[in-house]
Amino acid sequence: MLSKNQIFVVAAAALMILAGLVMPYWFSFLVTVALAKGLVVLGLVILMRAGLVSFGQGLYYCAGAYAVGAFSDYFQTDNVLLLVLVAIVCGLVISSIVGLLLSRYRDIFFAMFSMAFSMILYGVLVKSAALGSSDGFNVTKPSLFGWAAEFNGTNLLSYWVAIILACVAGAIIWRYMRSPMGMTGEAIRENEIRVEYLGVSVQKIIYIKYIIAAVLASVGGSITAMTVGHIDPEMAYWTTSGEFVFIALMAGTGHVAAPLIGAVIFELMRTFAFQLSPYTWQMILGIALLSIIIFLPNGLWSLTDKFKKGAN
Amino acid sequence: MLKTISKMAVYGAVAFGALTATAQAADEYKLGLVTFLSGGAAGPFGVPAKNGADLLVDALNAGTVPAPYNKVGINGVKINPVYVDEAGGATKQVSEYRNLVERQGVNAVVGYISSGDCLAVPGVAEEMKKVTVLFDCGTPRVFEEADYKFVFRTAATATMDNVGAARYIAEKVGGLASVSGINQNYSFGHDSWNDFTTSLEQIKKGVDVSTKQFPKIYAGQYGAEVSALMVNPAEVVHSSFWGGDMEAFLLQGAARGLFEDQKVLLTCGESALYKFADNFPEGAIVGARGPNGVFAPKSELNDWFVKEYEARYGTKPTYPVYHMVQAIMGLKLATEKAAANAGEIPTDEAVAGAFEYLEFDSPAGKIAMTNGNGHQAVQEMVFGQVSKENGEVVMKDVVRYAPSCVNPPNGVKAADWIASGFEGAVCN
Structure with missing residues (x-):
């Protein structure tokens, strides 16, 4: 049996999928890109709950994207399932190697090391003329076994894939966060030594969290x-x-919904800031972030708690 | 959660309403203009280009541009420019392109300085069937890797800068035995250096490469690179630097005497020729990515344009301004050619059809859309050397290369063309 929450998520996803048929194209595009980024942020949030801030999720975001680009070009395929799978494998392989090193570091050292690895990938790609150097290259539009999901000249496949993946990933991570292993994240953040004394390998927990975050980032990159x-x-x-x-x-x-919704709000804010003031859009974003940090130190999601308290 | 979703639905509805409202306005020609308004490329390229667009749009709306551009606006419809910042990368630009077309309802888009954006945007332009003119980016890959129906580029590719540069130094620099290079570590820098050295191999055999340096873009400090260039001297130092990087390199190189016995060749030099005139060493070989600025052929249109620009902005127009202006002019002529009656805005299909293989006059002389199956312009390429007379910069030893001398024929990839020894090139 599905719980109330699960029914709600499935209904919301179905609604969003249908809404794709009537919403303007720019909006479905924006939501797709926002959800892709939201998946990356979801991984970041898993790490943040364990007290680790990664400034290098771009590594997997980019690796996932390049895996899709290179694979679809080399094997001449545009099958969306295959391409997402390739990105997952790519993120899994890289993170299981890089994670061995990174899971030993904390705080600023973790942040800096993670950033260093993503900048190494950046440096290598800029030097690779075959991959288009800093200009990059174009990727084919995806299809599902040849079906491109075209409606009025609008390709909705990636939008649908993004919605489904976001819901599936969100549900899995929601379960994970409530599992003992997921909960250990907060424990590690609060007191790592105590966790070790309880007989849990902190490094192993962080290693797994790092891999989950990396896979989510590469899925985001592939979308x-x-x-x-x-x-x-x-x-x-x-x-x-x-x-x-x-x-x-x-x-x-x-x-888990916070990063996904947050990403959509961020993209909406940025695109309207772009439109309203082409010269000072960065300032609008900066002021928005500053006021959120000052007035809502726990992020936009803390608004929901306030509403709940207000209702009680 | 419910509240957030219902809030989102409201935003969506508002945005949808805004979209349908804008789509109805048709008494103006909405022109989407995308250039860098922030970041490192805004100063040398983006903002001058925007200034050029402002000037031309105002003059077109007033009907004061010399013939054949003397019709008001575009085909009698006044132009309403909509600006978008090009900052933020290709993903952002693809997204903003959609917003321009759908939310703002523009009739056409003119824009893009970054080659990455120029590669990313045509895909979505084709999808949305909207006439799009790339105005400044240099990579030849845009029309080499794909065919487009609605996408045009009215400025020549960066290939001719470096083919022209190689031809120029082979001709004008006596005793040329070696060259060295300092280029930014990104596509444009790598491509420029590759085109230059491979062209030089074809034109003059046996020229050595003393050293090649690829500092980070926006590095600003070139102490180590200048040292490397000085201990490995060459007759010519090639650089595709632009903006603040070029200025910093010229200042730092001059302070250490780099340019005293090595000639510096700046393929994008003209973009800073007026702003940093004092920093250019005597005899520096300078290009303008086409017959722009100081190299523009004399014409009534160019005289008008330079005079107006100088009066409004207090400086002479540089090449990004020329590129912007010729893009809008090309779009205007193609639209008017496609329109049956005055005051009508023809369909994108009709404009795209009229734009193919179009030839038109611009302040930078004749633009011929002969490459990329009628979508990519070729122009002549000009190089000259800086000379200062009474503090004013003048160009000496100017050499003009015909379009067919420095651009590959239609359908031939630039790299293949250079490797083939410029097969089919016709030089004057």
Whole structure:
């Protein structure tokens, strides 16, 4: 039997999928890219709850995107399932190697090391003329066994894939966060030595969290690549990773839905800031983040608690 | 959660309403203009280009541009420019492109300085069937890797900068035995250096490469690179630097005497020729990515344009301004050619059809859309050397290369063309 929450999520997802048929194209595109980023931020939130801030999620975001780009070009395939799978494997392989080192570090050292690895990927890609250097290259539009999901000239497949993946990932992570292993994250943040004394390997817990975050980031990268149709090394640049941290801080780490909704709000805010003041859009974003940090230190999600308290 | 979702639904509805409202306005020609308004490329390229667009749009709306551009606005419809910042990367730009077309309801888009954006945007332009003119980016890959129906580029590719540069130094620099290079570590820097060295191999055999340096873009400090260039001297130092990087390199190189016995060749030099005139060493070889600025051929249109620009902004127009202006002019002519009656805005299909293989005059002389199956312009390429007379910069030893001398024929990839020894090139 499905619980009330599960029914709600499935209904919301179904509604969003149907809404894709009537919403304007720019909006479904924005939601797709936002959900892709939201998945990356979801991974970041898992790490943040364990007290680790990664400034290098761009590494997996970019690796996932390039895996999709290179694979679809080399094997001449545009099957969305295959491409997402390739990105997952790519994120899994890289993170299980890099994670061995990173899971030994905490605080600023973890942040800096994670950033260093993403900048290495950036540096390598910029030097690779075959991959288009800093200009990157174009990626084919995805299809589902040849079906492109075209409606009025609008390709809805990546939008639907993004919604489904976000819901599935959100549900899995929601369960994970409530499992003993997920809960250990907060314990590690509060007191790592006590956790060790309880007989749990902190390094192993963090290693697994790191891999989960990496896989989510590469899935996000694969969705971005298929939706935008173009990838470049900028995806691994530290400012991209910084944007994920920005969204995480803005949204809050209280719930799995927070990063996904936060990413949509961030993209909406940015696009209207772009439109309303082409010269000072950065200032609008900066002021927004500052006021959220000052007035809502736990992110936008803490608003829901306030509403709940107000209702009681 | 419910509240957030219902809130989102409201936002969506508001945005949808805004969209349907804008789509109805048709008494103006909405022109989407995308250039860098923030970041490192805004100062040398983005803002001058925007200034050029402002000037031309105002003059077109007033009907004061010389013939054949003397019709008001575009085909009698006044132009309403909508600006978007190009900052934020290709993903952001693809997203903003959709917003321009759907939310703002623009009639056409002119824009893009970054080659990455120029590669990313055509895909969505084709999907949305919207006439789009790329105005400044240099990579030849745009029309080499794909065919587009609605996408055009009215400025020549960066290939001709470096083919022209190689031809120029082979001709004008006596005793040329070696070259060295300092280029930014990104696509444009790598491509420029590759095109330059491979062209030089074809034109003059046996020229050595003393050293090649690829500092980070926006590095600003070139102490180590200048040392490397000085201990490995060459007759010519090639650089595709632009903006603050070029200025910093010129200042730091001059302070250490780098340019005293090595000639510096700046393929994008003209973009800073007026702003940093004092920093250019005597005899520096300078290009303008086409016959722009000081190299523009004399014409009534160019005289008008330079005079107006100088009066409004207090400086002479540089090449990004020329690129912007010729893009809008090309779009205007194609639209008017496609329109049956004055005051009508033709369909994107009709405009795209009229734009193909279009030839038109611009302040930078003749633009011919002959490459990329009628979607990519070729222009002549000009190089000259800086000379200062009474504090004013003048160009000496100017050499003009015909379009067919420095651009590959239609359908041939730039790299293949250079490797083939410029097969089919016709030089004057």
